[in-house]
Amino acid sequence: MSAAIDFYFDFSSPYGYLMAEQIDAVAARHGRQVNWHPILLGVIFQATGSRPPADGVSSKGTxxxxxxxxxxxxxxLPYNPPSRFPLPTQNAARAFYWLDGQDGALARQFARAVYRAFFVDDRDISAPETVLEIAEKLGVDRSTLATALQSPEIKARLKREVDAAIAAGVFGSPHVIIDGEAFFGADRLPQIEKWLETGGF
Amino acid sequence: MSAAIDFYFDFSSPYGYLMAEQIDAVAARHGRQVNWHPILLGVIFQATGSRPPADGVSSKGTxxxxxxxxxxxxxxLPYNPPSRFPLPTQNAARAFYWLDGQDGALARQFARAVYRAFFVDDRDISAPETVLEIAEKLGVDRSTLATALQSPEIKARLKREVDAAIAAGVFGSPHVIIDGEAFFGADRLPQIEKWLETGGF
Structure with missing residues (x-):
């Protein structure tokens, strides 16, 4: 099996949600696994000098x-515009990395559930309670996760992941890297599919 | 026949080039014509507060x-990275609008030739001489066009077109508007195709 694909995303990114719903299936069709990496776009924008896509340009925002x-x-795919947007996502990201340490498939299931909670059910995914509730529904022990969310280890893990993303050249969400080749945006999925099919073009 | 599609682009925009090579054929498949509108992104960025996509973010530029x-x-599609990029495009845009006043099909042929000169043959399309040479190869009288490029009428026409684009909500290139629905970026072509096919989705 070829090397895993790296998928970087912020839980507050609508295009990240669209990619999250598709990337595992596309990768699986070509015998690839996907390493999911939630990141904090705010930190990345500050480090790289990048900005949110619309960034105060009203016609672009509309x-x-x-x-x-x-x-x-x-x-x-289902989508309802969230009433609060964007939202801080460090609680969701920390929960992901803690779950990932226990069970990778469960962590990805949790990530998809967080995205649906935000972009379909208009939940406030910045709140620890929402994050805990989503995990609990997937069979995770709520109080163990609540403690983990505050642990220095998990905070350090998220920081390491964001630093590694910046070092890998990530400047936005979603950002997919396949064998060193970067694809930015959910609209690059047809190119990703062709890249996997042909080994590069 | 349904209303014409509006296609806004800057001659220095690589994704504008990619769209220019495809939009007429896609529109024709659905019985639509395309109104081509070269614009000046520099003016639009200044008016809207928008910025070039990479805008000093080195990882994004790369x-x-x-x-x-x-x-x-x-x-x-053929593509060779231009050695000078981006370039001012007011001469090419003025020539387009003058030609468009004589022969719309010829103006579009000229626009595609300018794009290929820039993004395939690495020509300096900012220079009036390059613009005149491209037009001459298409049978246009060089000295008539040279005079037209300096006329107040053609300068005013370009200014009106850029103002109209801003009023229509255009913030980048390529920007396509179909019956009031805007599509930004060459990567929106599959959505454009589906929109034309279904009358909106």
Missing amino acids: YMLRDFARSARFLG | YMLRDFARSARFLG
């Missing part, structure tokens, strides 16, 4: 809200 | 240079 919803419809 | 070339290969 466009993007429409494009989020239309892109989801185009892909046949 | 990525985009790779993505330009890869996106062209993905679409089966």
Whole structure:
């Protein structure tokens, strides 16, 4: 089996959600696994000098809200515009990394559930309670996870992951790296598919 | 026949080039014509507060240079990175609008030739001489066009077009508007195709 694909995303990124719903299936069709890496875009923007896509440009902001919803419809995925957006995502990211230490498949299931909670059910995924509730529904012990979320180890792990993402050249979400080749944006999925099919083009 | 599609682009935009090579054929498959509108991104960025996509973010700049070339290969289009980039494009845009006043099909042929001169043959399309030479090869009288490029009428036409683009919500290149629905980026072509096919989704 070829090397795993790296998938970087922020839980507050709508295009990250669209990619999260598709990347595992695309990779599996080509015998690849995916390493999921939640990141904190705020930290990455500060470190790289990058900015949110619309960044105060009102015509672009208006466009993007429409494009989020239309892109989801185009892909046949559910989407409801969150009433609070964007949101801080460090609790969700910490929970992911703690779960990932126990069970990788469960961590990815949790990540997809967090994205759906935010972009379909309009939940406040910044709140620890929401994060704990989502994990609990997947069979995770709530109080163990609540303690883990505050542990120095898990905070350090998230920091390491964000630093590693910056070192790997990640400047936004979603960002996918296959054998050193970077693909930015959910709209690069057709290129990702062709890259996996052909080994590069 | 349904209303024409509006296609806004800057001659210095690589993704504008990729769109220019495809949009007429896609529109024609659905019985639509395309109104081409060269614009000046510098003016639009200043008016809207928008910025060039990479804008000093070095990891994003590196990525985009790779993505330009890869996106062209993905679409089966020729592409060679220009040695001077970006370039001022007011001469090419003025020539387009003057030609458009004579013969719309010729103006579009000229636009595609300018894009290929820049993104395939590494020509300096900012120079009036290059613009005149490209037009001359298409049968245009060189000295008539040279005079037209300096006329107040054609300068005013370009200014009106850029103002109209800003009023229509255009913030980048390529930007396509179909019956009021905006699509930004060459990577929105699959959505454009589906929109034309279904009348909106």
